[in-house]
Amino acid sequence: MSNATLRTFIAYVEDLPGVLNRVTSLFRRRNYNIVSLTVGRTERPGVSRMTVVIEADDDAARRIEANLYKLVNVLFVEDTSHAATMLRELALVKVKADSAARGEVMRLCDVFRARVVDIGPEALVAEITGTEDKIDGLVDVLRPFGIVELVRTGVLAMVRSAEADDADRIPLNSSPPPPPSPSSPPPSPRDVKAA
Amino acid sequence: MIGEGKRTGAEVIWEALGRVGVDVVFGYPGGAIMPAYDAMLKYSIRHVLVRHEQGAAHMADGYARASGRVGVAIATSGPGATNLVTGIATAMLDSIPIVCVTGQVASRYIGSDAFQETDITGVTLPITKHNYLVTRAEDIAPTMRQAFYVARSGRPGPVLVDITKDAQQASTEFVWDEGPVRMPGYRPEHRVVPDDVKRAADLIDHAERPIIFCGHGIIAASSSELLLQFVEKTGIPVASTLLGLGGFPATHPLCLGMMGMHGEAWVNKAIQEADLILALGMRFDDRVTGKLETYAQRAKKIHCELDPAEINKNVRVDVPLVGDVGETLRALLPAVSHRDRRDWVARIRELKGDSAVRDIQTMPPMGRLFAAHVMHDLWRITEGKALVVTDVGQHQMWEAQYYKHDFPRKLITSGGLGTMGFALPAAIGAKFARPEEEVWVVVGDGGFQMTAAELSTCAQEGIKLNVAVINNGYLGMVRQWQQFFYGGRYAATPLKGPDFVKLAEAHGLLGLRVTAREQTEEVVARARAANETAVIDFRVEQEDSVYPMVPAGADLHDMIRRPSPIVETASDD
Numbered sequence: 001m002s003n004a005t006l007r008t009f010i011a012y013v014e015d016l017p018g019v020l021n022r023v024t025s026l027f028r029r030r031n032y033n034i035v036s037l038t039v040g041r042t043e044r045p046g047v048s049r050m051t052v053v054i055e056a057d058d059d060a061a062r063r064i065e066a067n068l069y070k071l072v073n074v075l076f077v078e079d080t081s082h083a084a085t086m087l088r089e090l091a092l093v094k095v096k097a098d099s100a101a102r103g104e105v106m107r108l109c110d111v112f113r114a115r116v117v118d119i120g121p122e123a124l125v126a127e128i129t130g131t132e133d134k135i136d137g138l139v140d141v142l143r144p145f146g147i148v149e150l151v152r153t154g155v156l157a158m159v160r161s162a163e164a165d166d167a168d169r170i171p172l173n174s175s176p177p178p179p180p181s182p183s184s185p186p187p188s189p190r191d192v193k194a195a
Numbered sequence: 196m197i198g199e200g201k202r203t204g205a206e207v208i209w210e211a212l213g214r215v216g217v218d219v220v221f222g223y224p225g226g227a228i229m230p231a232y233d234a235m236l237k238y239s240i241r242h243v244l245v246r247h248e249q250g251a252a253h254m255a256d257g258y259a260r261a262s263g264r265v266g267v268a269i270a271t272s273g274p275g276a277t278n279l280v281t282g283i284a285t286a287m288l289d290s291i292p293i294v295c296v297t298g299q300v301a302s303r304y305i306g307s308d309a310f311q312e313t314d315i316t317g318v319t320l321p322i323t324k325h326n327y328l329v330t331r332a333e334d335i336a337p338t339m340r341q342a343f344y345v346a347r348s349g350r351p352g353p354v355l356v357d358i359t360k361d362a363q364q365a366s367t368e369f370v371w372d373e374g375p376v377r378m379p380g381y382r383p384e385h386r387v388v389p390d391d392v393k394r395a396a397d398l399i400d401h402a403e404r405p406i407i408f409c410g411h412g413i414i415a416a417s418s419s420e421l422l423l424q425f426v427e428k429t430g431i432p433v434a435s436t437l438l439g440l441g442g443f444p445a446t447h448p449l450c451l452g453m454m455g456m457h458g459e460a461w462v463n464k465a466i467q468e469a470d471l472i473l474a475l476g477m478r479f480d481d482r483v484t485g486k487l488e489t490y491a492q493r494a495k496k497i498h499c500e501l502d503p504a505e506i507n508k509n510v511r512v513d514v515p516l517v518g519d520v521g522e523t524l525r526a527l528l529p530a531v532s533h534r535d536r537r538d539w540v541a542r543i544r545e546l547k548g549d550s551a552v553r554d555i556q557t558m559p560p561m562g563r564l565f566a567a568h569v570m571h572d573l574w575r576i577t578e579g580k581a582l583v584v585t586d587v588g589q590h591q592m593w594e595a596q597y598y599k600h601d602f603p604r605k606l607i608t609s610g611g612l613g614t615m616g617f618a619l620p621a622a623i624g625a626k627f628a629r630p631e632e633e634v635w636v637v638v639g640d641g642g643f644q645m646t647a648a649e650l651s652t653c654a655q656e657g658i659k660l661n662v663a664v665i666n667n668g669y670l671g672m673v674r675q676w677q678q679f680f681y682g683g684r685y686a687a688t689p690l691k692g693p694d695f696v697k698l699a700e701a702h703g704l705l706g707l708r709v710t711a712r713e714q715t716e717e718v719v720a721r722a723r724a725a726n727e728t729a730v731i732d733f734r735v736e737q738e739d740s741v742y743p744m745v746p747a748g749a750d751l752h753d754m755i756r757r758p759s760p761i762v763e764t765a766s767d768d
Contacts, residue, residue, distance in 0.1 A: 014380060018328075022320060029321045059507045066504035072325045072345060075380045 004057045006035060008087060008157045011068055012076040015041065015048040019073045023050060026067055032056065036089075036154035047075065051157045084160040090127070090153045091135045092117075096146035097124045105145055112138040123148055198368035204332035205234035205363040208296060211339035212240055214371055217267050219627050221245055221254035225271025226311060228298030230363035243627065243656055246648035248275050250620035252282020253646070255293040257584060257624030259286075260607045261632075263417065265346050266293040266624060272300055273311030276357070277318065281614060283353045284322040288611025289438060290415065292351035294342050301361040302330040315357050324352030330359045332367035344376040349383025350502045351415065385501065387518040387526060395473075395497045395514045396530035402471035402495070404539045405431045408454070408483075411438035411610070412476015412501060414603040418521035419443065422475065425524055430536040432543060434462050436477050437591075438610040441600035446579075451543070455483040455751075457592040460743045461546035463751045468542070469494045476500065476520040479509040480611070485751035499523045553742070553757045556597070564712050566590055566665045566735045570597035572715045573635065573663065576723075581661075582632040584608070584625055586618035586642035588672040590665035592741040594637050616645030619662065623649060626658050633661070633723070640666040640692045650702040653728040661722045662730040664695050667737045675740040679755060699730035708732045 013019050020039055027034050036053040056064060061079055068077045093114075097105040098121070105124060109116055114128035128138050132155060139150065202210060208231050212220065219241040224232045235242060245251040248270040255266030270279050276297040286293045300309040316326045325345050327338050335358060342354040399405060413422055419442050426433055426449055433443045434454040443450055451462045463485075466472070472494045477483070484490045487509060498505075498512040499520050506515040516523045551557055555567045570593045573581070579599055585591040585608040600606045607625055609617040618638040626634045643664050653660055665671075674688040699706030705725045709718045709732070722729035742757035 018316065018320075021317070025320050059511075062506075063504050063508060066502075066506075069382065070502070070504060072378060072381045 004055050004060070005081075006053055007056050007061050007064075008080045008085065008155060009050075009052045009054065009064065009068070010078040010080060010157055010159075011050045011052065011074055012042065013048050013050060013071075014073040014075065015046050016073060019048070020050075022071050022073060023052075023068070026071060027052075027054065027064075030064075030067060032060070032064060038154040038156055051155055053155050078159065080157050080159060086158050086160060087131050088129060088156050089132055089135055090129050091139075092149075092151050093126045093128065093139065093142060093147060094123055094149040095126065095142045096122060096148060098122055101145055105142065108141050109138070112141075114138055198370050200369060201366050202369040203230065203234060203363065204335050204358065204365050204367060205230035206237070207332065207335040207367065207369055208339065208358065208363070209234055209238040209240060210369060210371070211336050212267065213238060215340070215343045216264070219243060219258070220267040220269055221251040221258075221624065222269030223248050223251060223271070223275060225273075225275045225298065227272035227300055227360045228269060228275070228296075228363075229271075230360060231269070231296070231298065231358075241627075242269075243623070243652065245620070246651050247646065248278035249281050249616065250623075250646055250649045250652065252279045252293065252295060253285065253614075253617050253620035254624030254627070255295070256282060256286045256289075256291050256617075257607055257621030258628040259291050259293055259351075259624075260621070261582065261604055261625035262628035263415075263604070264292075264628070265343050266291075268293060268295045269297075270295065271298045271311065272315070273313045275311075276313055276315035279355075280318065280322065281612075281616075283319055283355065285609050285612045285614040285617060286353040287322045287324070289609065290351050290411065291353065292346040293353045294339075294346050295353065295355045297355065297357045298363070299328065299357045299359045302359045303361070305330075305359070315355065319355050322353070323355050324350075326355040326357070328357045328359075330362050332362050332365035333370075335362060335367075336369065336371055340372065341376055341378060344378075345381065385503065385517045385519075387499075387516045387523050389526070391514055391516055392523075392526045392530055395516060396527055398471055398495050398497060398514065399429060399431075399473065399527070400532045400534070403536075404469045404542070405429075405471035405473060405536070406451070406466055406469045406494075407431050407433045408472060408474040408477050409433050409435040409439040409442040410475055410477025411436065411442075412499075412520045413439055413442035416476065416501075416519055416521040417603070418476075418524055419603045421521055421524040421528070423447075425528055425531075428528065428533055429531055430534050430540070431473070432465070432536075432540060434458070434466065436480070436483055436610070437595055437608065439477060440595055441603045441605050444601040445599035446601055449540070453595050455480075456485070456745045456747070457596065457741050457743070459547075459550060459596075460752075460754045460756055461543065461548065461550055463745065463754065464546045465543045466491050467493075467752045468546075472496045474498045474500070474512075475524070478505045481509070481747075484509065485745045485753075486748055489750040491751075555757065562711070564710065564733065564735050565739055566593045566667070566733070567597050567739075568712050569663065569665065569709075569715065569733050569735065570594050570637070572712070573637075573719065574598040576716065576719050577633060577635070580633065581605070581635045582607070582625055582629065583635045583637055584618045584622035586636075586638040587613045587615045588639045588642060588670070589667075589675065589739075589741050590637055590639045590671070592672075593665075596741075615639075615642035618642060619646050619660075620649045620652075622660050623652055623656070623658065626660060630658075634659075636660055636662040638662065638664055639671060640664055640668065640695075641670045641690055643695075644692060647698065650699065650704060650728065650730070654702045654704060658728065659726060660728045661719075662699075662728065664730060664732050665735055666692065666695065666732050667735050667739070668692070669737060671739075672741070674738070675744075678738070678740065679744070680746065695730055695732040699728075703727070705729040706732070708734065710734045
């Protein structure tokens with residue numbers, strides 16, 4: 001795979017039983033490895049939103065988008081490689097922190113703007129929101145103290161500075177958006193990840 | 196919308212099938228689909244009882260391929276539904292519109308491992324275009340409408356509708372919406388971009404050595420006539436995929452025949468020399484391209500295809516034209532110039548080289564019965580007009596090479612999945628779609644034994660097929676690969692079959708045998724004259740191979756050719 005990078009797709013799907021299975025089955029069948037996947041409800045009743053991170057080159061990315069559109073329950077797909085995008089992940093880190101280490105651990109959390117949400121005699125739990133890199137950074141500095149438990153949500157993505165008419169781009173009963181055109185010009189280099 | 200009165204869910208199934216224009220269904224009853232079967236008796240849709248649900252799916256498939264309409268298969272839950280799977284996958288790989296209706300255990304038992312419960316929507320998820328689980332009677336009518344719409348629109352494909360027994364039994368107001376189907380996430384239509392049409396026309400006009408690829412899409416979009424016009428105007432020769440055969444007349448002077456693994460060597464060489472490929476409704480399957488790194492390196496590629504996910508999947512293209520191939524041709528036709536490409540056609544003729552002397556047709560009689568002779572004779576005797584349904588293997592390739600199809604929807608074969616056992620049931624479906632056609636089943640002794648039970652269906656339904664069993668006592672294509680690539684070690688390929696003449700007779704059908712070429716004419720005449728289905732056991736040369744052959748993954752021009760008594764094999768290039 002040439003110029004393969006991590007790409008983040010946003011997919012709006014009908015909130016129906018089995019739809020998540022259809023999407024993941026597509027990636028499995030086409031041999032694309034999912035790096036991260038999050039699903040949740042949106043502002044619209046009956047519409048769920050998925051953020052999928054996949055390693056793919058330009059061609060594969062276009063085919064992923066086209067294949068997603070082939071799923072009958074998929075309403076709208078956005079490959080965020082073409083747009084300035086905010087990427088966020090949330091993590092809870094339970095780290096060993098007895099009275100001797102606690103001060104240092106809390107200071108490190110503070111540097112990463114992580115919030116300490118629970119403290120026990122031997123450990124504390126930090127909550128952090130940010131890009132994957134930022135979370136990786138916190139995890140790295142806490143590791144020497146002993147990480148007891150770690151949970152991450154996977155990446156959420158939102159394209160910046162939504163236009164006013166963006167709200168209408170998800171087709172529900174209106175006419176669908178133009179399908180992805182394979183002859184569209186090649187994507188510009190990926191915009192910077194939001195800090 | 197006004198309701199039309201109360202119906203049970205089971206009745207709604209048949210009402211819906213009638214409303215979408217279904218005249219025949221292929222199926223097999225069982226516990227979870229019994230309410231539907233009971234209701235069937237009140238409706239005039241013909242039901243064909245199959246002998247195995249795989250047959251039902253293949254019959255629906257054959258019906259769809261022969262008619263262009265949606266075929267319908269019905270089965271019960273559990274094993275009935277899982278038996279459909281091979282047929283559904285076959286339809287999926289070849290983009291055939293079928294709708295499978297399956298019974299499911301009552302909704303309160305779903306997930307409890309109830310008797311004959313299978314999660315068939317889960318099982319068929321990757322091999323259907325879409326599928327549905329229906330648990331309420333009032334959802335049956337709109338779901339059936341959607342199912343037929345999804346199956347036939349855009350790139351066609353199989354759709355499965357799984358209906359619980361309680362939904363079939365419940366009563367509901369029957370409401371049938373005749374308006375357009377509203378599915379917000381489903382966009383089957385694509386329009387070609389006018390600028391891309393211009394770019395394509397420009398490439399076509401300036402090409403010196405162009406080739407058109409005729410794929411299945413030409414037939415699915417009923418665009419043979421347009422293709423013919425396009426070829427007459429541009430003078431570009433046409434090579435065909437297996438499923439595209441018949442999309443362009445085989446006896447046309449610019450028809451090159453089949454390309455790829457078992458295409459003529461000179462056709463593949465011409466592709467390697469071409470400077471432009473105009474691919475119409477095909478997907479650059481590995482059987483067509485051989486090794487991708489060396490495939491058609493000198494050619495610019497224009498890819499006309501309905502499914503955007505196929506663009507740049509296997510082969511990088513220069514101009515993609517995403518849309519209905521018929522509409523694309525309509526847009527291209529006025530944009531391209533009238534051209535004579537005599538030099539290129541002459542060059543292709545030159546590439547034929549010694550092909551003619553290697554052709555088994557021109558070899559001196561050796562007193563043996565070659566399958567290729569059988570195909571050629573069938574073509575001659577039926578004047579090329581029969582609807583031929585082939586199975587999978589050597590006979591399938593010989594048929595593709597030697598039965599010249601001049602008309603679309605006259606060759607039905609499992610291309611993408613390569614499903615042995617396909618031919619007989621698919622032919623039954625095709626015969627129901629086009630009862631006026633002379634239908635020939637061409638099948639190996641291996642594949643025939645997989646679904647030969649459907650001979651009973653022929654007998655029960657009183658339909659007339661002609662079955663040519665190309666009997667070589669081997670699983671021939673695998674044997675050929677063993678001979679070429681596995682040191683001649685014939686692992687599990689020698690095959691002892693029953694007496695096919697007696698087998699036919701046991702079904703009350705006509706059984707005949709041919710052991711020498713000179714018997715063919717007379718025996719075929721007897722088969723054609725019979726009112727009932729006739730089975731001819733052609734005892735062909737046992738260890739013949741299909742030539743030429745591109746070994747899997749090899750360069751397209753690197754072919755194994757038929758050893759010739761006249762030409763030195765060593766001079767192969």
